[in-house]
Amino acid sequence: DAEITQSPRHKITETGRQVTLACHQTWNHNNMFWYRQDLGHGLRLIHYSYGVQDTNKGEVSDGYSVSRSNTEDLPLTLESAASSQTSVYFCASSGPGHGNTGELFFGEGSRLTVL
Amino acid sequence: AQSVTQPDIHITVSEGASLELRCNYSYGATPYLFWYVQSPGQGLQLLLKYFSGDTLVQGIKGFEAEFKRSQSSFNLRKPSVHWSDAAEYFCAVAHDPHNKLIFGAGTRLAVHP
Numbered sequence: 001d002a003e004i005t006q007s008p009r010h011k012i013t014e015t016g017r018q019v020t021l022a023c024h025q026t027w028n029h030n031n032m033f034w035y036r037q038d039l040g041h042g043l044r045l046i047h048y049s050y051g052v053q054d055t056n057k058g059e060v061s062d063g064y065s066v067s068r069s070n071t072e073d074l075p076l077t078l079e080s081a082a083s084s085q086t087s088v089y090f091c092a093s094s095g096p097g098h099g100n101t102g103e104l105f106f107g108e109g110s111r112l113t114v115l
Numbered sequence: 116a117q118s119v120t121q122p123d124i125h126i127t128v129s130e131g132a133s134l135e136l137r138c139n140y141s142y143g144a145t146p147y148l149f150w151y152v153q154s155p156g157q158g159l160q161l162l163l164k165y166f167s168g169d170t171l172v173q174g175i176k177g178f179e180a181e182f183k184r185s186q187s188s189f190n191l192r193k194p195s196v197h198w199s200d201a202a203e204y205f206c207a208v209a210h211d212p213h214n215k216l217i218f219g220a221g222t223r224l225a226v227h228p
Contacts, residue, residue: 033215040124042205042220043159058215090158102147102166102209104216106158 003027006091006107014115019078021110023091030095032074033104034058034066036087043090049074081114088112117142119208119219127225128196136191136222138206148189149207149216150180159205165189176200201226 004025013019023032030051035043035058045058047066055066063085065077078085088111092104118141128134140146147166151159163174170182180191189206203223207216 035218040220042121043218045215045217048215092159102149102164103161104151104159106160108156108158 004091004093004105004107006089006110008110009108010111012113012115013081015081015083017081019081019112021076021078021089021091021112023074023076023107024072025091025093025105026072027093027095027105028071029093029105030071031093032068033092033094034064034074034076035090035092036060036085037090037109038087046076046089047074078112081112083114086112086114117146117208117210117217119206119217121204121206121219121222123222124220125223125225127227129227130198131195134191134193134196134200134224136204136206136224138189138191138219139187140189140206140208141187142208142210144210145184147209148180148182149209150174150178150189150191151205151207151218152176153203153205153221155202162191162204196224196226198226198228200224 007022033048034046037043044060049055049068088109090109091107094104120139149164150162153159162178165172165182203221205221206219209216
């Protein structure tokens with residue numbers, strides 16, 4: 001079955017280190033998204049991509065970057081991790097192959113702790 | 116700018132009771148509206164969506180939602196709650212079905228036996 005996977009599922013890092021969270025989907029979806037989830041804020045959009053070589057900033061993009069070199073992957077990089085970036089990160093995808101329903105398919109999340 | 120408000124942070128109901136979770140949105144044109152559910156430690160799963168047409172939409176797990184343009188609302192309902200419905204529920208809005216979703220802060224539902 002097609003799916004969307006995130007890795008690592010849990011990571012602890014130190015302030016100032018670079019961290020990359022991987023997201024891989026096998027639905028051949030054009031659209032991919034990164035959200036962070038924090039108590040009281042719901043899910044907030046970090047970055048998104050509508051296709052290869054396309055990337056866009058979301059509402060909380062400072063300190064994060066993404067790149068889209070192929071359809072399947074959208075890695076999220078924290079250039080210099082800060083304690084404020086301790087959160088649960090969700091990757092999601094959408095696109096043709098699901099009737100253009102607009103439904104987002106979510107990964108299981110990556111819990112990042114920055115000490 | 117689009118925004119979504121879920122006024123209730125926590126709701127507790129008894130098993131078998133009816134449920135209504137509130138959602139209000141701010142958007143100038145006709146929005147695309149969604150309800151997602153998140154079980155503990157899991158990603159989000161789509162319950163239902165509204166794009167156009169009939170303002171009462173049916174979803175999975177016995178949930179329904181009604182779009183009321185005059186009230187800018189898209190409330191989620193279920194006539195009889197099961198213990199397995201305990202989860203966090205998120206309302207979301209988008210410009211179109213392919214665009215990025217803006218989520219509300221969520222409502223955490225607890226179900227008492």
